[in-house]
Amino acid sequence: MTRIDDCFARLRAQGRKAFVSYIMAGDPDVATSLELMKGLPAAGVDVIELGMPFTDPMADGPTIQLAGQRALEGGQTLQKTLDMVAEFRKGDNTTPIVMMGYYNPIYSRGVERFLADATAAGVDGLIVVDLPPEEDEELCIPANRAGMNFIRLATPTTDDRRLPKVLQNTSGFVYYVSITGITGAAAAEATDVAPEVARIKAATDLPVIVGFGIRSPETAKAIASVADGAVVGTAIVKLVEEKRPVAEILAFVKGLADGAHSA
């Protein structure tokens, strides 16, 4: 059982939906993003997705791209991101942390070394966008072996023929991408999402969380009501881009979390 499994078991027992939020590590600097990260659980965030910046984020829209650039220009490295997690863990040993990003920085560090360091720092799961099930031997299987959840994205193009393959080595939860497109693009529609979530839930016992295109408390509620939870990233990162004070960003996050939790 990972912190992710515990978290969803707890939510299920309470009959609550999950609220997951994404922030970019090191954006615009380590101190600010760590302060924001530390405030997320109190704002109602159940699972934290911590972005690992990469120079070539092919699945991300302009907002997350720029966040990654700001972080890299500020000197963010994979080590500093792991250090952030370790620092966060000093004050919070229950909120699950999922590191999200692209494969090359992990591959460059070495998969075994990365998994050991991430486990030691207190990371619970990984979302690596450019590792489909066809490449499971690269990181997914070693991660599962190391006791870390490997959370897979399912998308509108994942048909029934392909779904079992996508679910096969997935653990923790399934992340359903509500649109074909990049982060922060089109708006998610609960009516489109509901049958897709039902289709996935028919094939797995894992919680299904929906992300991409959610930016208001109302949408968070609408989406969470047809799934096991909702993810918001771009809308939060946008406020970091606008240099809003951490307290203001956390108030916005709380609104989203309340929306999802009211579902």
Next chain:
Amino acid sequence: MADDLFNSFMNGPDERGRFGDFGGRFVSETLMPLILDLEAEYEKAKTDDTFWAEMDWLWKHYVGRPSPLYFAERLTDHLGGAKIYMKRDELNHTGAHKINNVLGQIILARRMGKTRIIAETGAGQHGVATATVCAKFGLKCIVYMGAHDVERQAPNVFRMRLLGAEVVPVTSGRGTLKDAMNDALRDWVTNVRDTFYCIGTVAGPHPYPAMVRDFQSIIGKEVRWQLAEQEGEGRLPDTVIAAIGGGSNAMGLFFPFLDDPSVRIIGVEAGGKGVDEKMEHCASLTGGRPGVLHGNRTYLLQDDDGQILEGFSISAGLDYPGIGPEHAWLHETGRAEYVAITDKEALGAFQLSCALEGIIPALEPSHALAHVMKIAPELPRDHIIVMNMCGRGDKDIFAVAKHLGFDIRT
């Protein structure tokens, strides 16, 4: 040819799209079903005579193939050693080898019922070739091009627009070729249902590296019979040389000779200002290390933390921080050698080709020619070198003029 199929260099990639450890399918889940569809469609086309009959007809009547294999006599005399042939792919319609591959992909796109074609381009040659073929078939064409390249390659941007393509200047990242590829992938992920991504080089997720190689292999196949025609039955080149950015013209020349052990194979990377710790070059094999980008594992220019670095080269067509995965594998197995040529050396070769052969080469093949100049003098007169003159230099005259200290802008 190799007696034992298992020892052949021509069997790759495997069913996972790997050449040894390189290649693969490192893409997001949204794209994965499309890539599998494309692979299935290509596998069907490969053994379909009507597909190749259409290709052959277009290659002959639209592109102007076969391109000549030309004995560069004055250059040979000047260097005083090996006998030098140029494979004249710069004479193709649109002025480069790029169209060989574009035709194949567009025919596949039509077979798959796709109506919207997207492409990335650096110097603009692949973009022009894609816009050209899309115009011919009445397909919508969108070309992603780094904002910086849009500025320095204005004539090609105008060509694409004349041909009816929409050119999208890419400002994400640093606005270069790799960022254009990122934005093309973002477009594809957004418009999966009607869109075909026409990749310009032997890189990207499987099946692109193998498919683009197969389409470009027409270059090496022609060299085989053309050389026999001029030098006698069974005569193979002793050395084949080509420039490498992503590596499609090189793979096209090399592939049909991989199982001829007597043929020495040399790929020439862009050494920029020199391959040293300052990394002002695009020599992924000579100065990079393995990593994962744009759907495949290959050699990449990257920092210690796995962040991708920008390449640097006088040639916008070689300005890419990666290289096709099959080249990475040929490098590691030692079947092919890879060297780097600096901007300065390439400029020297550019001028020599103009002066001695009346051929204005693109800056890309100028790199290959510069390496020919290095090795030819030391080789015997019966040693045959074939270099790939993969593009013409019209697009480069402004850049060359600037480097030579002329101002030709009006």
